[in-house]
Every structure is written in C-alpha cells, then in structure tokens.
Amino acid sequence: MxxxxxxxxxxxxxxxxxxxxxxxxxxxxxxxxxxxxxxxxxxxxxxxxxxxxxxxxxxxxxxxxxxxxxxxxxxxxxxxxxLLTEDTRLKEVVLVIRGMSLKVAMLTNSGRSLLKRALDALGCPFEHFDFVVTSSEVEPKPSLEPFRHTAELLRCDPEEVLYVGDRISSELKPAKQVGMKTVLIGSDSHNEESRWIDWALPDIYQLPDLVRSLQ
Ligand SMILES: [Mg+2]
Missing domain, CATH: 1.10.150 (DNA polymerase; domain 1)
Incomplete structure (x- = not known):
C-alpha cells in the first residue's frame, strides 16, 4: 500500500x-x-x-x-x-492523487527559482504539492540522498513511496536502490535495465489511474 x-x-x-x-x-x-x-x-x-x-x-x-x-x-x-502555457491536467494529476489520501512531492535536479517559475507557468504552483525538493537544498540525483531525504519529509518508509521519472539509470535505479517502487514515464527503456522499472506509462496523465489500481 x-x-x-x-x-x-x-x-x-x-x-x-x-x-x-x-x-x-x-x-x-x-x-x-x-x-x-x-x-x-x-x-x-x-x-x-x-x-x-x-x-x-x-x-x-x-x-x-x-x-x-x-x-x-x-x-x-x-x-x-x-515557453510554457497552463495545463490544467497537470494540476489535476496532483490533486486527484492527493484526493486519494496520498502525499505528493516533487523532486528535481533543477534549481528552486527555475522550477518555481516553470510550475507557475504550467498552472501548478508549489502550494499544490506537499513538498518540493530541488538541487538548491539537496545533492542531485543519482545520489541516493535526495530520495531518502524526500521520503523522510513525507514521513514515509521508502517502501511506501512510488517514484515517477523518465530516466532509468539516474532516477529509477537509485529510487529502487533505496527501496521505492518505480514508474517509468516515456520510452527510456532498455531490456537490461527493466529490473529498475515496476510500471511504465506513456505520460504523466495516466498516473492517477495507475495509482488508483494499486490502492
Ligand atoms: Mg527527468
């Protein structure tokens, strides 16, 4: 669960x-x-x-x-x-998952100032997330530290966390190494690396359905 x-x-x-x-x-x-x-x-x-x-x-x-x-x-x-326009479906992804009583955090290697401006432009500002963690505060991925740190903020064991990202070696692999389950978004897929992927989706918009099916 x-x-x-x-x-x-x-x-x-x-x-x-x-x-x-x-x-x-x-x-x-x-x-x-x-x-x-x-x-x-x-x-x-x-x-x-x-x-x-x-x-x-x-x-x-x-x-x-x-x-x-x-x-x-x-x-x-x-x-x-x-460069970016509002996408109401993104905000919906976050709010629908939070509506299932799950916490949602964003963890990015981007800096906080750039991320803030990008999320504002997409219509899903920081306040929609439980936590936003950037490379302004923690070591960048693929270090294991930002994964552990974010799980601590969420007050969850890594095993209770689903990590969602697009790169296998620099994100899904370290997420799984700390004990999280992983969802690959997009097509960064190679057979020899499939052990780091628990589920795969073509895009983020499908995530609420997947999360619901896992509850
Ligand atoms: Mg990425």
Missing part, C-alpha cells in the same frame, strides 16, 4: 520541447561565459562529464560550478511565460 508519490519534473511532469530547446541554448550560453569558450565547446565539455555523473546538475558540481547560481542565471534569461 502506497502512502506517497514523488514526481520528477524534467521530461516527466513537463515535456515541452520548446522549453528544453531554449533551456539547452541558454545553459550552454551561460556555461560558455563561465568557461570562456564557445557554446559548442561548453556543450561538448558538459556532455563528457555528464557521461560519468549521469546528470547535468551533478556534472556541474563535479567540475566545481555552483549549480544554484547557474539555475538562477538560466531562470533570469528564459522567457518562461512564452
């Missing part, structure tokens, strides 16, 4: 291609300024490190950049309101 659901943000809750195309553009622009190189070189450098660290945020920390400062800068340069 589950008592809480933890949702990832990037490519799980928000899947706007336009938003991520602009995010990449701005990110490499900001990183290029920090490194004193071209945006293309910054992208190459980050890709190399990301192969080791499995996420952009942990790659930044690995090379000694302040990821919080980076996300603040990216947030200030992105015109989020022109």
């Amino acid at each position: 589950f008592r809480a659901v933890i949702l990832d943000f990037d490519w799980t809750f928000n899947t706007s291609r336009m938003y991520y195309a602009r995010f990449d553009e701005v990110s490499f622009e900001v990183l290029a300024e920090r490194f004193g190189c071209s945006a293309a070189e910054a992208e190459r450098k980050m890709q190399e490190v990301k192969e080791k660290t499995l996420s952009l945020t942990s790659a930044m920390r690995y090379i000694g950049l302040d990821s919080d400062e980076f996300y603040d800068e990216v947030a200030s340069r992105m015109d989020i309101c022109s």
Whole structure:
C-alpha cells in the first residue's frame, strides 16, 4: 500500500520541447561565459562529464560550478511565460492523487527559482504539492540522498513511496536502490535495465489511474 508519490519534473511532469530547446541554448550560453569558450565547446565539455555523473546538475558540481547560481542565471534569461502555457491536467494529476489520501512531492535536479517559475507557468504552483525538493537544498540525483531525504519529509518508509521519472539509470535505479517502487514515464527503456522499472506509462496523465489500481 502506497502512502506517497514523488514526481520528477524534467521530461516527466513537463515535456515541452520548446522549453528544453531554449533551456539547452541558454545553459550552454551561460556555461560558455563561465568557461570562456564557445557554446559548442561548453556543450561538448558538459556532455563528457555528464557521461560519468549521469546528470547535468551533478556534472556541474563535479567540475566545481555552483549549480544554484547557474539555475538562477538560466531562470533570469528564459522567457518562461512564452515557453510554457497552463495545463490544467497537470494540476489535476496532483490533486486527484492527493484526493486519494496520498502525499505528493516533487523532486528535481533543477534549481528552486527555475522550477518555481516553470510550475507557475504550467498552472501548478508549489502550494499544490506537499513538498518540493530541488538541487538548491539537496545533492542531485543519482545520489541516493535526495530520495531518502524526500521520503523522510513525507514521513514515509521508502517502501511506501512510488517514484515517477523518465530516466532509468539516474532516477529509477537509485529510487529502487533505496527501496521505492518505480514508474517509468516515456520510452527510456532498455531490456537490461527493466529490473529498475515496476510500471511504465506513456505520460504523466495516466498516473492517477495507475495509482488508483494499486490502492
Ligand atoms: Mg527527468
């Protein structure tokens, strides 16, 4: 019996291609300024490190950049309101699950300022969640720490938590390693990694039905 659901943000809750195309553009622009190189070189450098660290945020920390400062800068340069529009179905996903007496948290590697602006634009602000945990407060995924920390905030054992995300090696695997059950959103699926996936859904909108069937 589950008592809480933890949702990832990037490519799980928000899947706007336009938003991520602009995010990449701005990110490499900001990183290029920090490194004193071209945006293309910054992208190459980050890709190399990301192969080791499995996420952009942990790659930044690995090379000694302040990821919080980076996300603040990216947030200030992105015109989020022109990239994301309100999607009432997202708010419904959260409220329907909370209506089943489950707690809902968001756990993202994004920084708090960028996430706040994105969730406001999508019409599902922080107050709809029981907890919002970002890389401004905890180590980024795939570290096990943010999973344990969020379960503690929810006052749940990991075994009582359903983790919902789009990346197997950097999210579902660590979630399962701490004892949570996992839902894969989208198609990041490889046979050899299927042991980290308990359920798979094409998109987040199907989640309330799945959660209901597990109650
Ligand atoms: Mg994601």
